Amino acid sequence: MSSDTIARLQERLATLNPLHLELEDDSQRHAGHAGARDGGGHYRLTIVAEIFRGRSTLARHRLVYDAAGNLMQGPVHALSIRALAPEEVPHQAR
Structure with a gap:
């Protein structure tokens, strides 16, 4: 299920025109957590996009x-x- 969820998330996040997108399934680290027991996964996202320029962290997360x-x-x-x-991308990561 997680690979399907990752693919669906990547497809939707593509609307933000990312220059870089890294999405990791972190669900195993949360085994037993209420959300994990109910079937929801935990994911870690790093995304770089022009649309975030000049926006607050809250505005970026809303996007x-x-x-x-x-x-x-x-x-x-x-x-x-x-x-x-x-x-904002660290020089060595470019």
């Missing part, structure tokens, strides 16, 4: 949650987000 849509109400229980504008 991500809006793009993810109803996946956040079932297949995704938790999403750790690192949303960056291109100039």
Whole structure:
């Protein structure tokens, strides 16, 4: 199920035109957690996109949650987000 969820999330996040997108399933680290027991996964996202330039962290997260849509109400229980504008990417990671 997680690979399907990752593919669906990546498809939806593509609407933000990311220059870089890294999505990891972190569910195994949360085994036994209430959301995990109910079938929702835990994911870690790093996304770099022009759309984040000049926006607050809260605004960036809202953009991500809006793009993810109803996946956040079932297949995704938790999403750790690192949303960056291109100039915020550490030099060695470019």
